[in-house]
Amino acid sequence: MHAEAVIRAETAPPRPGRRGLGQETRIVELRGQAPLLPRIVAVPGTGAEVVLVGGAAGPLGGDELAVRIEVGAGARLTVRTAAAAVVLPGTGEPARQRVEITVADGGELDWLPEPAVVAAGARFETALHVTLGRATRLLLRETLLLGRAAEPCGDAVSRWDIAAEGRPLLRQVSAYGPGAKPGWRGPAGTAGGTVVATELRFPDIPGTTPRLPSAPGRAVCELAGGGLLTTVMATDALTADRLLRGQPAVSRAVPAPSPSAPPVPLVGSPS
Secondary structure, X not given: OEEEEEEEEEEEOOOOOOOOOOOEEEEEEEEOEOOEEXXXXXXXXXXXXXXXXXOOOOOEOOOEEEEXXXXXXOOEEEEEEOOOEEEEOOOOOOEEEEEEEEEOOXXXXXEEOOOEEEOOOOEEEEEEEEEEOXXXXXXXXXXXXXXXXXXXXXXXXXXXXXXXXXXXXXEEEEEEOOOOOOOOOOOOOOOOOOEEEEEEEEOOOEOOEOOOOOEOOXXXXXXXXXXXXXXXXXXXXXXXXXXXXXXXXXXOOOOOOOOOXXXXXXXXXXX
């Protein structure tokens, strides 16, 4: 299956009856193909929000999915997905997803998809390419669940390539699963966790959001070009979300691992 979704937002003068609110953001192009079906969500304020609704199961092995998001100068846009995606084996080829984001001068974007669950035997390759103009604001989040409950995970490769004002801001590649290099589940990898969540805030302006320190299960890195990269490892998506928000993790029992998966320690538990 090959599918593409396009979302383009630009500013426009306020509509009658909404004076004093400043320029509004309007969606000027919105199209997609199953399973990438974008829908506009009504929200208060001058920003716009779009939700991608899954119109089919998957992605399956061999699928090629693409999302293109363009935010015009001064526009404010939030893009979410309606539910988690479960990546399943298919033709034997990887399921691939490419997200292309462009934010013009003064634009703001929140890209907040729900988790992607990489089932046993599946192969998932995701690539995120972002181009930022001057005085932009960006919030990105990606959550990978490495296998369903009590099963080994498939292979997942995540690539982020982000540039701001023509200069590289972040380039990284992360790989998990049987096809990754040995040690990916060790202390320098997921530390035994089955959920990996990554968040980038740009720019990182002191005082606008609480500055979280690195802690067990959470690594916080200041980027040389500005911005804050936070990566958390956990045993479930709820704990990962709480670690990203700086909330106390809730202790949860770990399901019995499958024979091909080593035991997974609780995040923050004594060794």
